[in-house]
Amino acid sequence: MGYEFQVTVDSEKPHEQAKWWARTLGWQVEPSDGDFIRGLVEAGHAKQEDTEVFEGNLVWKIGAAIVDPEKPGSPRVLFQLVPESKTVKNRLHFDIRVGDQRETVAQELVAAGASISYRGQVGPSTWITMADPEGNEFCVS
Numbered sequence: 565m566g567y568e569f570q571v572t573v574d575s576e577k578p579h580e581q582a583k584w585w586a587r588t589l590g591w592q593v594e595p596s597d598g599d600f601i602r603g604l605v606e607a608g609h610a611k612q613e614d615t616e617v618f619e620g621n622l623v624w625k626i627g628a629a630i631v632d633p634e635k636p637g638s639p640r641v642l643f644q645l646v647p648e649s650k651t652v653k654n655r656l657h658f659d660i661r662v663g664d665q666r667e668t669v670a671q672e673l674v675a676a677g678a679s680i681s682y683r684g685q686v687g688p689s690t691w692i693t694m695a696d697p698e699g700n701e702f703c704v705s
Contacts, residue, residue: 568639569639570629570639570640570641570642571639571640571641571642571656572641572642572643572644573641573642573643573644573700574644574646574650575627575643575644575645575646575698576645576646576648576649576698577698578626578627578628578643578644578645579593579616579618579619579623579628579643580697581628581643581696581697581698582627582628582629582630582641582643583628584676584677584696584697585630585641585643585696586630587676588660588673588676588678588696589630589632589660591630591631591632591633591641592630592631592633593628593629593630594628594629594630594631594640596618596621596622596623596624596628598621598622598623601615601622601623601624602622613625614626625645626644626645627642627643627644627645628642628643629641629642629643630643649698649699650698650699650700653701654700654701657700657701657702657703658702658703659691659702659703659704659705660702660703660704660705661705662704662705666690666691666692666704666705667692669704670692670694670704673694673704674694677696677697678694678695678696678697679694679695680692680693680694681693681694681695681701689705690705691703691704691705692704692705
C-alpha cells in the first residue's frame with residue numbers, strides 16, 4: 565500500500581507563492597477560515613503573531629496550500645514560510661506539461677512574474693527552464 569504525500573516548497577512569501585502557482589496550474593488556494601483562526605487566538609490556543617492578513621483575509625502566517633479542484637485527493641502543494649531566501653538550485657522541481665503551447669505559456673508566465681533561464685532539447689523532448697517569482701526552477705514542456 566502506498567502513502568499519500570504533499571509537496572512542500574520553502575518560501576519567503578507563502579501566500580503570494582500559493583496564489584501565483586494556483587493561477588499558473590489552474591488550481592485553487594485552499595480557503596482559510598478567518599473566524600476559526602480568530603477563535604483559536606481568542607481562546608489562547610494560538611498567538612496573534614502566528615497570523616497575518618492576506619488580501620483582506622486572516623490566515624496562518626506559516627503557509628498556504630494549493631490543490632487541483634478537479635482531482636480531489638490528489639497531492640497538494642504547501643508553500644511554507646522560511647526566514648531565508650533561496651540561494652542554490654532546486655534538487656526537485658515542477659514540470660508543467662503543455663505540449664505545443666510551450667512558448668505561449670512561457671511568455672504568459674513571464675508576464676506574470678516568472679523568468680526564462682534556459683531552453684533545452686534532447687531528442688524529441690523540448691523544454692523551457694524557468695524560475696518563479698521567488699527563483700524556484702520549474703520546466704514548461
